[in-house]
Amino acid sequence: MKTVITLNINGDRYEVAVNPWRTLNEVLREDLKLTGTKLGCGTGDCGACTVLVDGKSVSSCLTLAIELEGREITTIEGLAPNSEELHPIQESFINKGAIQCGYCTPGMIMSTAHLLKQNPRPTEAEIRAGLSGNLCRCTGYNKIVDAIKDAAEKMSSSSD
Amino acid sequence: MSKNFSVVGQSLPRADARIKAVGAAQYADDIILPGMLYGKLLRSPVAHARILNIDVSQAKKLPGVKCVITGDDTLKIKFGNWRLVPESQDEYPLAVDKVRFIGDEVAAVAAIDKDIAEEALSLIKVEYEELPGVFSVEEAMAEGAPVIHELNPNNISLQRKIDYGDLDKAFAECDLILDNEFKVHAVSHAYMEPCACVAEYDHNGRLTVWTSTQTPYFVQCLLAKTLGMRENDIRVIKPFVGGGFGGKMELRKWEFCAAFMARQTGRPVKFTLTRAEELATGRRRHPMSIRSKVGFKKDGTLVAKEFTAYLDGGAYNSMGPTAAFLCGNFGGMLYRYPNYRYNGYHVYTNKPPAGAMRGFGAPQALFVAETQMNMAAEQLGIDPLDIRLKNAMETGDEIPGVATISSCGFKESLLKVAEMTNWREKRRQLGKGKGIGIGCYSFISGGVFNWFNTQYNFTRAEVRAFDDGTVHLLTMASDIGQGCDTVLRQILAEELGLKMEDIRLTAADTAVTPQADLGTWGSRVTLMAGNAVRKAAQEIKDQLYKVVSLKFDLNVIHDLDCRDGMVFAKNRPDRGIPFGEAVRLAQRANRGEPIIGYGSYTPRGKGLVTPAFSFGAQVAEVTVDMETGAITVDEMNTAHDCGTPINPMSVEGQLEGSVHMGLGYALCEQFIMKGGKTLTATFLDYKIPCAEDMPPGKSVHVETYEPDGPFGAKEAGEGLVSPTAPAIADAVYHATGYRCTELPITPEKILRGLGKL
Numbered sequence: 001m002k003t004v005i006t007l008n009i010n011g012d013r014y015e016v017a018v019n020p021w022r023t024l025n026e027v028l029r030e031d032l033k034l035t036g037t038k039l040g041c042g043t044g045d046c047g048a049c050t051v052l053v054d055g056k057s058v059s060s061c062l063t064l065a066i067e068l069e070g071r072e073i074t075t076i077e078g079l080a081p082n083s084e085e086l087h088p089i090q091e092s093f094i095n096k097g098a099i100q101c102g103y104c105t106p107g108m109i110m111s112t113a114h115l116l117k118q119n120p121r122p123t124e125a126e127i128r129a130g131l132s133g134n135l136c137r138c139t140g141y142n143k144i145v146d147a148i149k150d151a152a153e154k155m156s157s158s159s160d
Numbered sequence: 161m162s163k164n165f166s167v168v169g170q171s172l173p174r175a176d177a178r179i180k181a182v183g184a185a186q187y188a189d190d191i192i193l194p195g196m197l198y199g200k201l202l203r204s205p206v207a208h209a210r211i212l213n214i215d216v217s218q219a220k221k222l223p224g225v226k227c228v229i230t231g232d233d234t235l236k237i238k239f240g241n242w243r244l245v246p247e248s249q250d251e252y253p254l255a256v257d258k259v260r261f262i263g264d265e266v267a268a269v270a271a272i273d274k275d276i277a278e279e280a281l282s283l284i285k286v287e288y289e290e291l292p293g294v295f296s297v298e299e300a301m302a303e304g305a306p307v308i309h310e311l312n313p314n315n316i317s318l319q320r321k322i323d324y325g326d327l328d329k330a331f332a333e334c335d336l337i338l339d340n341e342f343k344v345h346a347v348s349h350a351y352m353e354p355c356a357c358v359a360e361y362d363h364n365g366r367l368t369v370w371t372s373t374q375t376p377y378f379v380q381c382l383l384a385k386t387l388g389m390r391e392n393d394i395r396v397i398k399p400f401v402g403g404g405f406g407g408k409m410e411l412r413k414w415e416f417c418a419a420f421m422a423r424q425t426g427r428p429v430k431f432t433l434t435r436a437e438e439l440a441t442g443r444r445r446h447p448m449s450i451r452s453k454v455g456f457k458k459d460g461t462l463v464a465k466e467f468t469a470y471l472d473g474g475a476y477n478s479m480g481p482t483a484a485f486l487c488g489n490f491g492g493m494l495y496r497y498p499n500y501r502y503n504g505y506h507v508y509t510n511k512p513p514a515g516a517m518r519g520f521g522a523p524q525a526l527f528v529a530e531t532q533m534n535m536a537a538e539q540l541g542i543d544p545l546d547i548r549l550k551n552a553m554e555t556g557d558e559i560p561g562v563a564t565i566s567s568c569g570f571k572e573s574l575l576k577v578a579e580m581t582n583w584r585e586k587r588r589q590l591g592k593g594k595g596i597g598i599g600c601y602s603f604i605s606g607g608v609f610n611w612f613n614t615q616y617n618f619t620r621a622e623v624r625a626f627d628d629g630t631v632h633l634l635t636m637a638s639d640i641g642q643g644c645d646t647v648l649r650q651i652l653a654e655e656l657g658l659k660m661e662d663i664r665l666t667a668a669d670t671a672v673t674p675q676a677d678l679g680t681w682g683s684r685v686t687l688m689a690g691n692a693v694r695k696a697a698q699e700i701k702d703q704l705y706k707v708v709s710l711k712f713d714l715n716v717i718h719d720l721d722c723r724d725g726m727v728f729a730k731n732r733p734d735r736g737i738p739f740g741e742a743v744r745l746a747q748r749a750n751r752g753e754p755i756i757g758y759g760s761y762t763p764r765g766k767g768l769v770t771p772a773f774s775f776g777a778q779v780a781e782v783t784v785d786m787e788t789g790a791i792t793v794d795e796m797n798t799a800h801d802c803g804t805p806i807n808p809m810s811v812e813g814q815l816e817g818s819v820h821m822g823l824g825y826a827l828c829e830q831f832i833m834k835g836g837k838t839l840t841a842t843f844l845d846y847k848i849p850c851a852e853d854m855p856p857g858k859s860v861h862v863e864t865y866e867p868d869g870p871f872g873a874k875e876a877g878e879g880l881v882s883p884t885a886p887a888i889a890d891a892v893y894h895a896t897g898y899r900c901t902e903l904p905i906t907p908e909k910i911l912r913g914l915g916k917l
Contacts, residue, residue: 036183101641102180103402
């Protein structure tokens with residue numbers, strides 16, 4: 001039996017009919033065609049599917065859509081204000097060489113958004129711990145860590 | 161040699177970074193077409209069996225199921241990448257008569273949604289007559305072992321040999337001979353994007369396939385063969401690809417099934433693998449059992465080496481024939497081995513097939529070679545650095561009958577990494593849980609040997625120039641995340657004096673981009689496609705130089721150049737016009753014909769292996785907890801020779817990714833198998849290093865200029881996956897006295913080795 005729910009995603013309201021076992025990842029990617037959010041494992045181990053729910057990072061592959069009525073969902077598509085401007089985290093990822101194949105990137109960026117909200121000036125160890133739920137096979141993580149340091153600096157100096 | 165570059169050598173952000181950062185890059189699984197069906201594969205649950213019967217009748221009756229196929233529905237044409245040796249092509253699109261590993265593809269279903277497709281799989285009834293299986297090279301080669309392929313009654317699918325010098329005589333003259341056995345294990349590519357593909361039929365005899373591949377041309381050719389279609393009726397497009405590392409360079413069963421069922425149903429069909437399918441049944445690095453006998457003079461001079469490798473190929477050849485050759489090739493690289501004999505045996509077992517993977521034969525061969533160099537140094541009382549410097553290859557060296565080293569920064573890399581790490585002093589301080597160790601590598605810049613047996617050049621580029629000052633580069637080179645879309649733009653921008661944003665790029669579409677390109681593997685793209693791009697640019701320049709010469713009535717002694725958007729006389733820069741204006745004049749002068757340049761590259765006269773070799777040295781520093789055996793890698797430092805780094809930031813990124821993969825190979829990644837069953841089928845059980853596991857470290861590019869490479873460039877970042885494991889193993893030995901000869905290095909092995917368990 002499908003249930004009709006309303007999801008708030010990136011500031012827009014979507015009405016969708018879902019089976020109770022349908023994951024947020026399936027709803028985003030298949031029903032709403034918001035394919036920026038990736039699926040790397042489906043078991044919550046790789047972090048490629050990370051999105052924010054009420055500002056907190058979650059694995060969309062392990063989150064049932066039906067639980068999210070009324071919650072604020074942010075995906076990678078909702079981070080940049082428009083196609084001209086980027087979010088500072090996105091800018092830093094681009095400029096610091098933190099993106100190679102790009103498949104882990106949306107999840108990495110959403111995890112970073114969560115991390116920097118909780119801890120605007122993280123140490124390197126805190127950054128690495130903050131990324132422990134996100135796997136990357138291309139970069140060896142170091143340039144991602146550099147990008148996050150860079151973003152943290154930009155974001156805290158602009159909010160100072 | 162001109163080092164006065166404007167775009168080459170710049171650490172520019174990737175051309176595709178922005179689209180990836182905003183989540184707009186489309187990977188194969190992101191493609192959703194109207195009316196699309198979802199495909200699923202039924203895989204064998206047994207390692208070795210005869211198929212007695214397959215009943216798909218119930219599955220076909222399930223509402224929403226549109227197509228169910230088995231091997232009997234196909235043309236039963238075998239395929240494989242080694243078209244040059246047809247008998248090596250040992251795979252059917254779907255199993256015929258037999259299954260040979262757990263995961264072998266038996267049937268496929270396409271339905272209106274994934275849930276129905278999965279339910280349909282459970283309704284297919286397969287009757288198997290189970291056969292005994294073999295799960296190691298030793299079992300497979302034993303007398304009376306079960307036969308996996310009828311063509312190869314001893315389960316050895318092929319043997320590769322390399323032999324030069326007089327081995328027996330040489331060993332007789334040695335002061336020290338080491339004769340050791342090693343075992344190296346299988347690991348996963350673990351690219352983050354699980355394989356996916358979408359096929360669409362045009363109802364007019366033609367198919368389009370979007371697929372996560374490194375080699376669109378291979379997929380096109382082998383699909384045509386297995387589907388009984390013409391190559392030109394199949395269009396393969398590579399969308400964004402989320403990593404490959406060698407694991408996406410063959411025709412795969414789901415590509416065949418998507419294409420076959422799209423043609424059958426008239427509807428687009430998508431297949432997307434699960435991570436469990438990837439890890440439990442996907443390609444992997446070849447495990448090997450190796451025996452290596454190596455002889456030295458007292459002063460450390462290498463005299464002879466006899467190297468024998470048994471490759472556990474799993475159930476099919478895949479890229480095994482190449483792995484078997486390259487392992488022997490790398491076993492004789494890095495140092496001068498005046499007498500060398502290699503025998504490589506590719507052995508079938510009832511396990512998921514091994515295939516190409518980053519480094520491809522080198523990590524195995526170099527783990528052995530580098531470990532033995534360290535053993536020999538100790539026994540001869542020589543610093544491991546010095547024994548390497550004594551035997552290191554140099555520019556101009558020849559590997560008999562195989563290759564000439566056209567550029568080599570190996571000695572410089574050794575000296576540099578020693579300096580960076582304060583090697584000599586640290587190495588003299590003995591262990592107590594702290595150690596420093598060294599590993600080195602050499603790698604190829606693309607392969608010379610035409611095993612795919614293509615009739616085309618190895619790569620080709622087309623450049624179209626426009627009067628608005630822009631150009632369009634068309635190439636079948638395949639960016640899978642390594643960055644060739646950026647690097648080829650940099651090469652073209654440098655040649656034509658344009659900016660990165662002036663270059664439109666269309667890549668990896670077999671119906672549109674120039675035939676052909678063998679794809680992304682063996683670190684071939686920068687050198688080969690880069691050379692083709694330079695030649696195509698040269699053809700553009702030749703056309704533009706004519707009209708600029710004419711316009712300024714230039715004396716014939718003038719040299720012309722393209723730079724900063726201008727085409728001009730080198731010594732009289734005032735005599736020049738903007739690039740776009742030159743294009744317009746050239747078109748006018750040629751009655752409206754477009755300005756197009758073509759360039760091809762095929763390595764000719766470059767020996768048997770590759771046009772150019774990279775080199776490097778890496779030093780690991782570790783701490784081992786002597787109570788628990790836990791290993792912490794404190795630092796990894798590297799000096800390497802990749803010729804001219806076209807994009808230093810990209811090269812560093814590749815290098816750091818190599819350290820990551822090498823670290824996993826050395827310490828934490830392995831497939832735990834029970835018979836033919838892979839037990840480590842999630843990222844929780846199959847552990848790739850996390851951000852916290854990565855050691856700090858610096859890297860230095862040693863300056864060389866490769867004459868055969870574009871702007872002096874050669875391989876970067878693939879060979880570097882090799883030195884990490886032997887360097888860590890050596891550091892662990894230095895720290896503890898435990899010498900690892902069987903990867904991975906685990907706390908348990910250390911404690912056992914030290915007699916503490």
